Amino acid sequence: MIESINKNLHDSRDIDHLPPLSPEKETEVLVLGGGPAGATAATILAQAGHQVLVVEREKFPRFHIGESFMPDTYWILRRLGMLDKMKTSQFVRKYSVQFVNDSGKESQPFYFFENNPHECSQTWQVVRSEFDQMMLNNAREYGAEVREETRVIDVQFDGESVKAVRVQNPDSSESIIRAKVVVDASGQSSIIANRLKIRESDNRLKKASIWAYFKGAKREPAKLDEGATLVLQTKGKKGWFWYIPQHNDIVSVGVVSDLNYLFEEKLTPEEIFAREVENCPSIKSRIEGSERVTNFFTTKDFSYRSKKVAGPNWTLIGDAFGFLDPIYSSGLQLAFRSGAMAADAISAALKTDIINEQKLREWEPAFLQGMNRLRNLVYAFYEGFSFGAFIRRFPEHQRHITDLLIGDVFKEGLDEVWEPMALLQEEMKNQEAMQAVMSKDLQPIAV
Ligand SMILES: Cc1cc2nc3c(=O)[nH]c(=O)nc-3n(C[C@H](O)[C@H](O)[C@H](O)COP(=O)(O)OP(=O)(O)OC[C@H]3O[C@@H](n4cnc5c(N)ncnc54)[C@H](O)[C@@H]3O)c2cc1C
Numbered sequence: 001m002i003e004s005i006n007k008n009l010h011d012s013r014d015i016d017h018l019p020p021l022s023p024e025k026e027t028e029v030l031v032l033g034g035g036p037a038g039a040t041a042a043t044i045l046a047q048a049g050h051q052v053l054v055v056e057r058e059k060f061p062r063f064h065i066g067e068s069f070m071p072d073t074y075w076i077l078r079r080l081g082m083l084d085k086m087k088t089s090q091f092v093r094k095y096s097v098q099f100v101n102d103s104g105k106e107s108q109p110f111y112f113f114e115n116n117p118h119e120c121s122q123t124w125q126v127v128r129s130e131f132d133q134m135m136l137n138n139a140r141e142y143g144a145e146v147r148e149e150t151r152v153i154d155v156q157f158d159g160e161s162v163k164a165v166r167v168q169n170p171d172s173s174e175s176i177i178r179a180k181v182v183v184d185a186s187g188q189s190s191i192i193a194n195r196l197k198i199r200e201s202d203n204r205l206k207k208a209s210i211w212a213y214f215k216g217a218k219r220e221p222a223k224l225d226e227g228a229t230l231v232l233q234t235k236g237k238k239g240w241f242w243y244i245p246q247h248n249d250i251v252s253v254g255v256v257s258d259l260n261y262l263f264e265e266k267l268t269p270e271e272i273f274a275r276e277v278e279n280c281p282s283i284k285s286r287i288e289g290s291e292r293v294t295n296f297f298t299t300k301d302f303s304y305r306s307k308k309v310a311g312p313n314w315t316l317i318g319d320a321f322g323f324l325d326p327i328y329s330s331g332l333q334l335a336f337r338s339g340a341m342a343a344d345a346i347s348a349a350l351k352t353d354i355i356n357e358q359k360l361r362e363w364e365p366a367f368l369q370g371m372n373r374l375r376n377l378v379y380a381f382y383e384g385f386s387f388g389a390f391i392r393r394f395p396e397h398q399r400h401i402t403d404l405l406i407g408d409v410f411k412e413g414l415d416e417v418w419e420p421m422a423l424l425q426e427e428m429k430n431q432e433a434m435q436a437v438m439s440k441d442l443q444p445i446a447v
Pocket of ligand 1: 032033034035036037038055056057058064065066067068069070150151152153185186187188189191209254299302317318319320323326328329330331332333335
């Protein structure tokens with residue numbers, strides 16, 4: 001079970017001997033949530049010499065989904081001082097992603113180093129409880145004050161400005177915290193965006209997911225292919241499975257499909273998962289004979305974003321701002337990037353002592369441009385886009401596709417790819433329509 005996956009970790013309070021939080025507390029920056037986005041922002045702000053307090057409702061290590069990295073995360077991990085810790089960790093190394101279509105045909109693996117033979121082209125498949133604790137401890141090492149088991153129970157506003165944040169401490173007492181800037185990194189709780197009603201769900205991506213962990217499932221031979229993320233489509237392209245090998249012989253296996261389809265019948269998550277495994281022989285053969293070591297987890301309707309990234313004295317990062325879809329493993333990349341970009345904007349504002357919405361939103365255009373590129377790629381996948389067919393037809397765009405898949409989405413030049421992609425999709429639609437007409441014409445005539 002998950003508890004045993006967490007067994008190697010230390011109790012974080014061994015590291016942190018803090019006196020109880022006072023009933024009234026002031027700080028320069030208050031971060032709500034100590035996941036990867038919150039830990040990124042806290043570390044960068046602490047590195048820049050700011051006073052940072054992180055409040056996290058759970059006691060780490062705590063379970064979380066989202067285990068596969070994009071290679072471009074390398075640069076943020078390096079900036080955070082996490083790179084050496086990753087290199088000496090037991091996390092499985094990931095060199096590629098591979099797609100398997102609904103008839104079981106495997107694409108060539110996309111080896112990231114073919115694009116750039118630098119160590120940044122290798123990334124990791126992590127166990128999130130372990131990784132998130134490393135990140136939070138790293139923030140502590142750089143000087144952030146971290147309070148676990150400290151839950152935000154209310155955010156008090158004065159107009160659109162946050163006046164104070166009320167938290168419940170581990171002993172159930174309460175504290176009121178005031179800060180120059182509040183960073184909402186509370187993940188899908190999206191505390192501030194929900195309070196201000198600025199969160200919008202993505203109607204083109206009404207998806208749901210069911211997943212579990214398996215021990216002893218099929219693994220490719222170690223080094224190059226062992227850590228590949230596999231994306232395997234189910235019959236009729238109704239959904240897809242992820243297959244993410246982790247250390248200790250564990251594989252994370254999950255299915256994603258339309259919310260209405262996945263849960264349309266009154267079945268248990270286990271029954272639905274089994275139904276989808278039957279619809280995906282390539283997954284079935286990989287997990288046959290393995291032992292399921294957790295219960296099933298479910299989540300739904302997870303694609304949304306907020307109308308803006310910041311207000312007069314607050315900012316939203318990571319999932320608290322928005323989440324796209326798990327298909328390209330972009331969640332952590334966006335959490336790191338938004339955490340870093342927001343931290344830089346906050347630090348610049350604090351240094352000039354001019355803190356306002358305009359200053360705190362300075363990173364918004366660049367961030368949204370990168371996020372929207374990934375969103376386009378997500379939409380394309382669900383509309384039947386084939387990477388293999390695209391690269392065969394437009395080999396000159398292979399580099400752009402690899403850039404998108406590694407998460408290097410914040411640079412110029414990438415947008416050239418959308419026009420040929422639309423062209424290919426149009427051609428494929430026409431071809432499908434033609435095939436449908438032809439197969440109708442060839443039906444035997446009933447007499
Ligand atoms: C099915 C699925 C599969 C995914 N797979 C991948 C993948 O393979 N790769 C990838 O990169 N991403 C993946 N993701 C996305 C990834 O999980 C998230 O994008 C990532 O965890 C975001 O980090 P975060 O720090 O913003 O939020 P979180 O990791 O959710 O951290 C938020 C923190 O805030 C705390 N918090 C919440 N409310 C409060 C409160 N009231 N008071 C105090 N603290 C609070 C929580 O306890 C939590 O620790 C997946 C997501 C889904 C749904």
